[in-house]
Amino acid sequence: MNEFVKLESALIRAGRELDYPATPAIALRVRNELTRQAAPRAIGTSRDWSRVLVPLVAAFILALALLFAFPAARDAVAQFFGLRNLRVFFVTPTPTALPTATRNPSETPRPTPRATPTPTTAPYSLCCETTLQDAQRRAHFKLLLPPNELPSQVYYLNIFNNGEQVVMKFGAADKPRFVLYQMQRWIYQKILNGGYGKGFGPGTILDETRVRGARALWFSGDAHVLVVLDEAGNPVPGTERIVEGNVLAWEKGDSNDGVLYRLETNASLQDAVKFAESLEEYKP
Amino acid sequence: MEQTEREQDWIRRAQRGDVSAYDALVRAYETLAFRAAYLLTRDEHEAADAAQDAFVRAFRALHTFRAGEPFRPWLMRIVTNQALNRIQASKRRASMNEKYAQTETEKQEMRNAQEHLETREQNEKLMRAVQRLKSDEQTLITLRYFLELPEAEVAQTLHIPQGTVKSRLHRTLAKLREIIAREFPDLAELTNL
Numbered sequence: 001m002n003e004f005v006k007l008e009s010a011l012i013r014a015g016r017e018l019d020y021p022a023t024p025a026i027a028l029r030v031r032n033e034l035t036r037q038a039a040p041r042a043i044g045t046s047r048d049w050s051r052v053l054v055p056l057v058a059a060f061i062l063a064l065a066l067l068f069a070f071p072a073a074r075d076a077v078a079q080f081f082g083l084r085n086l087r088v089f090f091v092t093p094t095p096t097a098l099p100t101a102t103r104n105p106s107e108t109p110r111p112t113p114r115a116t117p118t119p120t121t122a123p124y125s126l127c128c129e130t131t132l133q134d135a136q137r138r139a140h141f142k143l144l145l146p147p148n149e150l151p152s153q154v155y156y157l158n159i160f161n162n163g164e165q166v167v168m169k170f171g172a173a174d175k176p177r178f179v180l181y182q183m184q185r186w187i188y189q190k191i192l193n194g195g196y197g198k199g200f201g202p203g204t205i206l207d208e209t210r211v212r213g214a215r216a217l218w219f220s221g222d223a224h225v226l227v228v229l230d231e232a233g234n235p236v237p238g239t240e241r242i243v244e245g246n247v248l249a250w251e252k253g254d255s256n257d258g259v260l261y262r263l264e265t266n267a268s269l270q271d272a273v274k275f276a277e278s279l280e281e282y283k284p
Numbered sequence: 285m286e287q288t289e290r291e292q293d294w295i296r297r298a299q300r301g302d303v304s305a306y307d308a309l310v311r312a313y314e315t316l317a318f319r320a321a322y323l324l325t326r327d328e329h330e331a332a333d334a335a336q337d338a339f340v341r342a343f344r345a346l347h348t349f350r351a352g353e354p355f356r357p358w359l360m361r362i363v364t365n366q367a368l369n370r371i372q373a374s375k376r377r378a379s380m381n382e383k384y385a386q387t388e389t390e391k392q393e394m395r396n397a398q399e400h401l402e403t404r405e406q407n408e409k410l411m412r413a414v415q416r417l418k419s420d421e422q423t424l425i426t427l428r429y430f431l432e433l434p435e436a437e438v439a440q441t442l443h444i445p446q447g448t449v450k451s452r453l454h455r456t457l458a459k460l461r462e463i464i465a466r467e468f469p470d471l472a473e474l475t476n477l
Contacts, residue, residue, distance in 0.1 A: 007475055014406075024332045026336055027314055027339075033340050083301070
């Protein structure tokens with residue numbers, strides 16, 4: 001007979017009958033901590049939201065500074081929120097005064113959440129316009145197209161000779177319904193000034209969704225800044241751009257030869273996913 | 285979907301960066317992690333911090349987790365290490381234990397004096413006897429008896445063979461019996477056959 005049978009039973013009973021404190025909201029704390037570590041607050045920035053709102057450019061500069069300071073440490077957490085080739089950083093806004101003429105001085109000023117985003121899809125107009133056939137001939141990956149629609153304009157770009165981007169506009173060239181970015185081996189960084197999940201607060205809203213079963217991200221709400229990173233993870237000067245439309249982002253393949261897709265649109269999430277899931281390989 | 289299958293699915297998705305999948309993993313294990321940390325630190329706030337740190341570290345190390353392996357012992361190893369590190373780093377173990385004993389005493393006074401008094405007193409003394417053990421011995425008792433993990437899982441958590449768990453448990457219980465005989469004679473009946 002086990003010589004410790006009574007002692008073992010007493011230990012088990014003591015463990016069961018102990019008055020444990022109620023378990024705190026560990027999951028929430030973990031989420032907050034990961035988010036906090038992903039975007040440490042800048043020294044000297046105020047948390048006083050009453051004086052809002054955040055010029056995106058200021059947020060962008062702040063985020064770039066932080067990125068340069070802690071690129072390696074934040075990489076894992078950035079990937080947590082992003083995709084393999086798309087990094088998402090949350091930044092704390094730098095407060096500025098609201099125009100006083102637009103508010104009652106007796107009111108407590110506060111940020112105005114956007115219940116319904118009113119995005120505008122900026123037509124792509126950078127380098128280098130070409131034809132669909134030429135873009136496919138030059139690109140080292142298969143381009144995707146909707147089954148019954150050809151793009152109104154096509155651009156092919158290869159900045160570093162190590163990555164390619166093909167941009168297609170669908171709809172009127174000056175007011176497209178969809179602008180589809182297809183890129184390989186480029187690392188894109190998104191910088192947000194909002195929170196995670198619907199209704200989280202003012203700023204850009206990031207939600208998760210699926211495109212043909214693959215994890216996808218949906219950016220809506222306020223505008224956000226987009227910047228291209230080079231292979232060393234440094235922002236490429238001149239590539240920063242404010243994105244005002246909604247964006248659906250997803251990937252196909254692995255990080256070596258996979259393709260990152262970004263769909264800028266004024267359309268709803270449902271319409272964007274429908275469009276994304278309709279895409280098929282282009283057959284010249 | 286079975287629990288283990290669902291868990292492996294969460295892990296695979298979390299390794300790919302799926303936020304909601306990692307949330308689900310944390311929620312599935314937060315109570316166990318918190319209780320393990322509480323049993324070792326005897327402090328509610330230290331335990332919450334240790335559990336939180338453990339989950340953050342686990343997230344960062346998730347890429348090293350091998351698919352198909354059981355997740356709970358892997359996580360519990362991180363949790364116990366975090367709890368023990370917090371104790372050693374803060375060097376507040378004595379005060380934490382005193383605080384725990386004091387809190388327990390206060391709770392005890394508030395309870396109905398007749399209700400399970402004897403058992404509760406016995407549990408309290410037994411807990412205090414366990415606290416006289418070394419930290420690795422306490423971890424062993426905590427995992428095997430207080431949290432009732434199977435021996436095989438304790439072995440996985442501590443990265444030692446199952447046979448070693450058995451022999452260490454035997455030695456630790458023998459040591460606990462000595463402590464009881466020396467410092468808690470009221471509990472002597474627990475050490476008799």
